[in-house]
Amino acid sequence: MLQLTPKLDERSKEALYHQLYRYIQGEMIAGRIPAYARLPSIRRLAEALGVSRTPVALAYDQLLAEGYVISKPRSGLFAAELEISNRTQVSERTSATPSPSRAYHASPTETVRYDFGYGSIDVHHFPWTKWRRLVNQCLLPENNRMLLYGDWQGEAELRRHIAEYLHQTRGVRCTPDQIVIGAGTYHSLDLLFQLIKREVTTLAIEAAVNDGVKSLVEQYPFTCIPIGLEEDGISIHDVIHSTAGAVYVTPSHQFPFGMTLSIGKRMKLLKWATEHSAYIIENDYDGEFRYGTRPIPSLQSLDESDRVIYLGTFSRALGPAFRLSYLVLPPSLLDRFWKKQHSYDQLASPILQKALLLFMQSGDFDRHMRKMRTLYHRKHDALLEALTTHFPSSANVIGAGSGLHVLLQPGNGMDEAELVRAAEHVGVKVYPTSVYALSSEWALPATVLLGFGGLAETEIRAGVGLLAEAFRGSD
Template sequence: MELTPMIDKSSFEPIYLQIYNYIQEEIIAGRIEADSKLPSIRRLAQYLNISRTPVALAYDQLLAEGYIKSKPRSGYFAENVESIARSNYNLKQNKVSPTGNYSPIHHFYHSYQNDAIKYDFGYGTIDLHHFPLAKWRKFMNRSLLPENSFHLLYGDIQGEIGLRKEIASYLHQNRGVRCSPDQIVIGAGTFHSLDLLFQLIQNRTTSIAVESSVHVGVKALLNKFPFQVEPLDLELDGINLNKLKKKEVQAIYLTPSYQFPYGMTLSINKRIKLLKYATENQFYIIENDYDGEFRYNNRPIPSLQSLDNNGRVIYLGTFSKSLTPSFRISYLVLPTDLLCLFHLGKHSYDQHASPIFQKTLQWFMESGDFERHMRKMRTLYQKKHAIITSRFSDIFEDKIEIVGAGAGLHIVIKVKNDMDELKLIDTAKQFGVNVYPTSIYKIENHQEQDNILLLGFGGLSETAIEEGLRLLKIAWFPNNP
């Protein structure tokens, strides 16, 4: 079959969109019959005298929306429009997705109602006493003035352009990220953004490599999408790249600045090697830089995205640590090919981050208040980090090893007594202290129990940290006061 869409190179409508629209209309109108074979990407590109990229993008989107199907070694075929309608209906019926290994023992959930807990080393918390309430209120009030009431309506699906501009400039200055505001897509939290990203790449992704331990939110998403998951071992300087070389993957997910949960940093050598493999093998690197702003003992490490010259890195960030988790604002920085896919399908995604909060955040950033807040919080968290690490060494000496520290809002410790993870958590609880497991983050469920724990320090005062550690000493080493 030959296809002859009218390609207008002078049009504002991108070429891939013109091809996509044409084929979609032809299928719906029945002029391309169900099960008929479409020309290959190479052939159509040659025939239209254009590069393969726009044709591939158009086919990708048609595949994603179910207008065409791909048969291994045979090519692309038109779907039956009635079955498209039926499958859309089925999808709607089947909305609740399995959550897989999602564990209810989740460090995010602060034990608000539990009076018996005096000190909670919960990880999802931030320092509430230093939140700039008055400044935030000023901008929030502005967003509710009558002249701004249009922010009560739906916002731009990609996110408010003013906020995207602020984020692009902030990322450039603080994380070395090179991007234009057009590449940014605002979401309602890291896992909402990751979900959107997985939707974008799912048709071109069979296998995805991931760190051998990842956040439970990432685990839940890996279960939801039909990816083959390839866990990579973690070493002191980040993922084991030798294993990656042996695997054929289309994407890799990682937290290079401060591995979650264990806290190692991907070394510069490994960063360069990883970018090289990604370029040679054309896979994406999904960089979750969830707390890359906070680094205490040395200079902030530039993001992987800042070293990438070939559009392989997809950068993912959040305001949950730098400001507060409650506003639910995260962002994706997409390379241009994925941006095209996003625009093609954007009406089937949804903008979940409230336009009012986005606008307020934009003004907060424009005023310089965000930068000032970050400077203050860096100093504050640095102090808390110094206290928790030094007090652990003083109080516990060699009975505890600090496995991960130096950045972010949590540390990871290995307790050297005969208790396993659950026992350590339970015993601490009996003494009024909450500490958290790390085994729930493992991709592969090992039978053996660890004695490695995660302790957040962002939400605790310096005195509370000190007191909490004293109680832990009594709980875990009762014979060594």
């Protein structure tokens, strides 16, 4: 039996479970816990360490979520096989039918009672009063500079705050100089493609992607290679055989299928990128919302070779209407940005950038994020609970645990279009997923997408109740 002997410090500010999680993770990376070794049971380890079972269970949950360990039914937990580059020391850093276009957007109609639109966020808990004050403050005559063009990389002080925020929440390591503020994910991605289009001829891309990403990629002369999606994220085998110069991934919560890229695959992907001087384009569009386990460190935070280009948005944290996003460029691409190898000036409004800066400086942004995480966590749990209550155990829920959407496979014999129509019939809007697949072979059969950000918990429960009825109708 594997002996685990961490030094746990009850007086430390770091939670016990996190100390234990870090210890096991470090032992695995150092090779002292070999692949396939069986971990002691929660009860045994808790007894051996003289702690309650809770911190042990939480540590195991986190390791499981990150793919450090795998669970075998009725056998327990086992160390996963990791591929660690010898330059990478993870443990030090981790502390720290409808129209295919815009198919995820809610489109309220009079007959829709519950819209599980993916692009929706909770608008009722937005700090309206604070934001009115902040925007007013920016529009005082003494701030008349706000009416002019801003810094073409984005307001410098805002970039400093974003760098800090990304470091604290996603482990991203960058200087404010590496950040380029954009007007939404597609603007940022477009700008990036302009920077790499002469260097990268073949682009590997997840076999199912957001429709905006799909149409953007089509506008460039890249040879596009779809990469298969497995339970623990993209197929590394496919990436290795793609001969691509860059790969586009959504590792925290694959869009739309919802899986998380395991730590073993993260390491392999980084190794591939380093060995082939390829780029990894990491779209972390909803990585700030993870429920039950700590947020998984971004790929950028594990990168030792400046191969990762990190991309994020404020569309989930604040709202898509802000049109604020950011790129974190590795130094080589930054140089190209500064040499203006792209056709954009700054597109994001300096007024909103300044207001966001004030929001961050006051500490209100952190408070808002804490509140929203709790709120979305509750909605997520309400949705899962309602699905468990109303649907038979044969129904399958995919992609739970993070972000603002899950996928549902009711398994009732209806195809995707029938599911969408049956839901509409009872006043509920759910969304097809096949539109996101690069070709039909990559689509999930009879699967619909349910976004939960924009609905109240009561609405989620009522909506799922109606859905269950509608989906039972064809039995």
